[in-house]
Amino acid sequence: MSEASEKETGRIEAFSDGVYAIAITLLVLEIKVPGGAGLDLWKVLLAQWPSYFAFATSFATIGIMWINHHRMFNLIGRADPMLMILNGLLLMGVTFVPFPTAVVAGYLGQPGDKAAASFLAVTYIGIAIAFNLLWNYASSSRRNPRLLRVHEDHPTVRAIQGAYRFGPFYYVATLIAAFLDARLSVGLNLALAVYWALPPREEK
Amino acid sequence: MSEASEKETGRIEAFSDGVYAIAITLLVLEIKVPGGAGLDLWKVLLAQWPSYFAFATSFATIGIMWINHHRMFNLIGRADPMLMILNGLLLMGVTFVPFPTAVVAGYLGQPGDKAAASFLAVTYIGIAIAFNLLWNYASSSRRNPRLLRVHEDHPTVRAIQGAYRFGPFYYVATLIAAFLDARLSVGLNLALAVYWALPPREEK
Amino acid sequence: MSEASEKETGRIEAFSDGVYAIAITLLVLEIKVPGGAGLDLWKVLLAQWPSYFAFATSFATIGIMWINHHRMFNLIGRADPMLMILNGLLLMGVTFVPFPTAVVAGYLGQPGDKAAASFLAVTYIGIAIAFNLLWNYASSSRRNPRLLRVHEDHPTVRAIQGAYRFGPFYYVATLIAAFLDARLSVGLNLALAVYWALPPREEK
């Protein structure tokens, strides 16, 4: 059996946590200090609401993704190279988020904002798909040795499976909304993040 | 009982620590290298004192908030989804700090600096309120199972409660000061950070 | 015996992990928000493909280097000052990666892109050499006390030795490719990263 498959997943989690913490903290760098505002600075700062809206949305979304990442890794007891590659793919999506966030901040309320909002939605769809790839791989019953600590029929496993399966479709809805109104689309992303913050169904 | 509520708070603390460490280190990026200074570089560097003042103030403030965050989490023994959401709200405030800091750095001593200083004070008020929401939720005796490791009447719990309750009001004072003089307001924030570095009253 | 040589390598690993996590997350900062795109924003965003290509390549490369760093440190049981210096040299290379990545992002598909791609390849060659210096030092049988947990003839040690020895040469190939076509060279780097993600030979 390979050495990599035996080593505990703690290190992957710690590395992933670091990436989430950094990506979430870098979001603020995309908010630019207005130049030459003079005495009307408050007015200029308030006019930058798209930056704050985009910041809050991506902060909440990355935060929820971090919580879900943990919920998933709580159930994963071993890692193998493919799991690390799929986790890397997921993290690549997470570290990319500050860029579409900055695009939304720069264009919301201006021509091109529908493209900006749909770019953010496409990014989130990609991350949701990566979540599904990772979870499907980790929870597969065909793998031997198995990667999960618990059986595939465990209610938490089934609840996660159910919740994640629909993740990409929720973001497809925000993508469609982007063609109607950019602000609606970003607002739906924010609402989804708050919704996902709640624990999965079976936990009552 | 939900799985999330059972898991120890160590991971939330580690993630929060990462966010604090990154936010405090990103502050320096807001200090800009002066262009075309030539032989008078020292003079130009010294003329950038608002950047250093804003940097030191926000460094001290985030540092103190980190210390207080730990003091609080030393007493919290369990997490639930709402605690994670409130902690996320607090962290969102902390990661936002580099932006108003950069605004203060850019405007102090120029027209608009009162607006800049009040923007920083408003940010700090928001963080202080988030601290109170988090602590009130965590220390509530109505929750079952309880989240604190100790009883709500423990002297440290009461001391924290007392100290945090007044946090927002201190920053309201720096907000009022901003309408008189921006430098006074930022200086008061720095003084408050040093004051908060001291341990709560009961610890003697 | 020196104190430093006795202390476990856990701290060096944690610090290195932090540096890898930060460097991999900073890559996104090099992707610039396009200005004044208006209604053609999607077109402008797609025209920035060199930025995404460079981002993905360096993300995959730093990710793979992180995995290999762990594989190596799994076998290292003690640290001494020279090991820390060589590890520092390696980390200096890793933290440098966002810069040549930004150069590639800025020049790919334009005059100068061969120089940009060769600059990235030279950076990777340097990191691969630093990996070899670190591993040769750590696995040397002449050192007393020895730094490895296992014997130098252990199959994993030999497999790592074999795999790392050729690392610089692979990147020399991408350097040569850069003189033919910049995109080919960057694509080869990406392919190498995927290749290196697979576990070393003996692990079957």
Added chain:
Amino acid sequence: MSEASEKETGRIEAFSDGVYAIAITLLVLEIKVPGGAGLDLWKVLLAQWPSYFAFATSFATIGIMWINHHRMFNLIGRADPMLMILNGLLLMGVTFVPFPTAVVAGYLGQPGDKAAASFLAVTYIGIAIAFNLLWNYASSSRRNPRLLRVHEDHPTVRAIQGAYRFGPFYYVATLIAAFLDARLSVGLNLALAVYWALPPREEK
């Protein structure tokens, strides 16, 4: 006895490690991608040698400071609020380093470079003084309960005391060198970092 004084120093070390890792990785952001270089890109990249020189110097210096920070905290068994404040002062100096590094990168070889090099040297003097303040406080025999794990006359304690006492003076030498030649001064800083990488005297 206060709760803060009882809590182990592990958390302070972990936070400090995070700050060091981030500050050392942010250095690369100060190297700017040259614009409009075209086919002479390699020439333009090589002409940016001051950026690489400043990057390497500050990377080595922060790296050495991290090693010394650990050597010190290996001997510190308890924390109190003043120790946290002094450690915060030290970390404020460390997180500031990317700024003078960027100033040196921008001015070396041009008018004003002596001011830039002396600004870097002054920053390092400040950090060296903060190291001394922290260590003198931590190792004082007047404090009760004592913060060190070992006796103040322990050879490692005495060796650290001896080595750190002279730290500021070494950087005063690089400050004086800055008035002769900026490159000499930065080169001396780099040489000092390599020198400090070696373990203290008594360790043989």
